[in-house]
Amino acid sequence: MAVLRCLTGTPMSQRHSPPSNVLATETDGTPWWKEAVVYQIYPKSFNDTDADGIGDIPGIVEKVDYLDELGVDAVWLSPVYQSPQADNGYDISDYRAIDDQYGDLEDWGQLLAELHDRDIRLIMDLVVNHTSDEHEWFKRSRRGEEPYDDYYYWREGDPETPPNNWDSFFGGSAWSYDDEREAWYLHLFDEKQPDLNWRNPAVREDVYDMMNWWLDRGIDGFRMDVINLISKTEGLPDGDPHGGLVGAEHFMNGPRVHEYFSEMIGQTIDTVDREIMTVGETPGVSVEDAREYVGEDGDGLSMVFQFEHMGVGDGDSKWDAGEFDLVEFKQIFERWQTGLAADGWNSVYLSNHDQPRSVSQFGNDGEYRQESAKLLGTFTHTLHGTPFVYQGEELGMTNASFESIDELRDVEAINFVEEAIQDGDAEDYDDVRDAIEAVARDNARTPMQWSADANAGFTDGEPWLKVTDNYADINVASERESRDSIFQYYRRLIDLRHDNDVLIYGDFELHYPDHESVFAYTRTLGEDRALIVLNWSDEPTTVDIPDDIPTDDLELAIANQDVSTGVNAQFELQPWDARVYLTESQ
Numbered sequence: 313m314a315v316l317r318c319l320t321g322t323p324m325s326q327r328h329s330p331p332s333n334v335l336a337t338e339t340d341g342t343p344w345w346k347e348a349v350v351y352q353i354y355p356k357s358f359n360d361t362d363a364d365g366i367g368d369i370p371g372i373v374e375k376v377d378y379l380d381e382l383g384v385d386a387v388w389l390s391p392v393y394q395s396p397q398a399d400n401g402y403d404i405s406d407y408r409a410i411d412d413q414y415g416d417l418e419d420w421g422q423l424l425a426e427l428h429d430r431d432i433r434l435i436m437d438l439v440v441n442h443t444s445d446e447h448e449w450f451k452r453s454r455r456g457e458e459p460y461d462d463y464y465y466w467r468e469g470d471p472e473t474p475p476n477n478w479d480s481f482f483g484g485s486a487w488s489y490d491d492e493r494e495a496w497y498l499h500l501f502d503e504k505q506p507d508l509n510w511r512n513p514a515v516r517e518d519v520y521d522m523m524n525w526w527l528d529r530g531i532d533g534f535r536m537d538v539i540n541l542i543s544k545t546e547g548l549p550d551g552d553p554h555g556g557l558v559g560a561e562h563f564m565n566g567p568r569v570h571e572y573f574s575e576m577i578g579q580t581i582d583t584v585d586r587e588i589m590t591v592g593e594t595p596g597v598s599v600e601d602a603r604e605y606v607g608e609d610g611d612g613l614s615m616v617f618q619f620e621h622m623g624v625g626d627g628d629s630k631w632d633a634g635e636f637d638l639v640e641f642k643q644i645f646e647r648w649q650t651g652l653a654a655d656g657w658n659s660v661y662l663s664n665h666d667q668p669r670s671v672s673q674f675g676n677d678g679e680y681r682q683e684s685a686k687l688l689g690t691f692t693h694t695l696h697g698t699p700f701v702y703q704g705e706e707l708g709m710t711n712a713s714f715e716s717i718d719e720l721r722d723v724e725a726i727n728f729v730e731e732a733i734q735d736g737d738a739e740d741y742d743d744v745r746d747a748i749e750a751v752a753r754d755n756a757r758t759p760m761q762w763s764a765d766a767n768a769g770f771t772d773g774e775p776w777l778k779v780t781d782n783y784a785d786i787n788v789a790s791e792r793e794s795r796d797s798i799f800q801y802y803r804r805l806i807d808l809r810h811d812n813d814v815l816i817y818g819d820f821e822l823h824y825p826d827h828e829s830v831f832a833y834t835r836t837l838g839e840d841r842a843l844i845v846l847n848w849s850d851e852p853t854t855v856d857i858p859d860d861i862p863t864d865d866l867e868l869a870i871a872n873q874d875v876s877t878g879v880n881a882q883f884e885l886q887p888w889d890a891r892v893y894l895t896e897s898q
């Protein structure tokens with residue numbers, strides 16, 4: 313693991329004044345983010361210090377030692393910028409201000425300093441496919457004021473008929489009619505999130521200035537929200553109306569996306585003297601697209617979030633969650649693991665603020681919650697790519713229960729329920745409750761469970777979204793106490809990854825591709841090998857060890873259950889058994 317040091321007062325930026333608190337990597341040529349484990353914080357639900365029921369930045373500062381204890385190397389902070397909160401901060405009205413509910417720039421500066429003091433980096437969320445409709449640019453644009461008149465996608469025409477048939481990700485048309493400008497504007501998400509017109513060079517310049525403003529404050533990277541949606545097909549033609557999100561072929565990985573990416577990286581990241589991490593959130597991306605974004609001759613992103621594995625078993629819509637199919641899941645991972653091994657880099661995640669809780673989606677959040685949560689952690693920490701841990705994942709936090717629509721907070725979930733009732737697909741909330749409790753984003757956004765105290769120790773006020781019922785059993789305080797907890801297991805996993813380059817850089821080889829419950833793979837780096845064996849099911853199973861798995865010299869490095877350390881001719885696996893073997897020399 314590269315050694316980090318804190319540089320104060322050393323000129324780091326080629327542009328202007330040096331940021332005061334910058335972390336640099338001792339130069340062994342390795343980008344720090346390849347060896348890092350990243351922890352995602354959803355600030356609204358992390359820790360509240362002023363009893364308004366909403367998490368805040370001082371609340372994160374209070375928990376920096378917790379992050380240090382877990383052992384993570386970087387924090388990705390979901391948006392804390394000024395925002396009307398139509399989409400919990402993914403609708404930004406001022407990119408250079410902190411929303412009052414979270415604190416102010418001084419609090420933010422303290423957070424950066426506290427993280428850097430512990431050698432933890434800070435990745436900020438960059439949301440530039442769209443702004444809020446309350447952003448100054450949009451307010452002026454809707455008045456037709458130059459130079460902002462062309463900052464968004466405006467189309468004149470019949471107020472009854474949208475300019476094309478594109479869908480919004482949040483349901484309904486991607487267009488809304490604005491009475492002030494007497495024109496339609498495009499919004500791929502909520503109507504309060506108008507899409508920026510990236511074809512306008514002035515928009516791009518303003519975005520780059522803003523990125524540089526943050527880089528100058530000493531941050532370590534950006535997570536780039538839906539960044540592969542920024543280029544739309546010229547003329548905004550109708551999309552294929554059959555299946556999936558209508559219009560996607562005209563706005564996902566669009567015609568000028570590479571040009572915009574290279575320009576953006578060239579004018580921001582490349583002008584900074586330190587190693588900056590970028591992770592593009594890229595729905596609908598293939599391995600081939602990804603290679604062009606992150607590969608050596610690519611646009612310069614460090615890595616992307618791809619979504620293929622998150623939708624295994626889903627029907628046409630995300631609300632139509634089907635049966636999980638491990639064989640298909642393995643094929644997807646094999647493709648990404650090998651596809652970006654020689655050229656590029658992966659991100660590895662099973663949860664974030666938009667997905668259900670991973671132990672509920674991919675594991676068994678009942679009888680085998682402990683074992684399956686540990687198995688999922690074993691998986692994400694032993695693959696090629698940078699692992700991401702979403703807050704609460706390290707405790708095995710589960711999906712929630714929502715009694716009625718009044719308990720939901722997410723605009724997407726509320727729209728879905730209302731539309732289902734309106735369209736006659738459901739009579740009332742109860743008809744769609746299963747779908748909500750299986751996939752709604754609110755499942756991941758319930759308050760972090762710190763203790764068995766009232767409101768899970770998250771707030772002294774009324775939480776903005778209700779705390780999950782099981783908090784008395786699942787919380788940081790109890791996880792910390794028990795040696796066998798999921799939290800302690802995550803700490804060991806993170807250490808193991810830090811200590812073994814084979815887990816970071818090793819080539820990936822899949823075993824038993826057709827086995828319906830065993831996911832096993834080898835990582836190889838020179839003489840060093842790691843063998844990872846996971847029983848992804850509620851049933852015990854025994855598998856013969858085929859010749860293509862070299863088992864000589866293998867020693868058990870970590871396991872989520874009691875197993876003998878040697879490798880015999882067979883693996884006898886308990887439900888949700890997870891083991892990592894390493895060659896002795898390591």
Ligand code: TEU
Pocket residue numbers: 399402403439481501537538593595630665666724
């Ligand atoms: O998400 C974009 C995205 O493609 C999804 O994960 C999307 O939220 C999901 O498919 C809807 O079911 C990003 C942010 O992560 C999300 O929180 C925002 O709502 C969205 O962009 C708009 O900014």
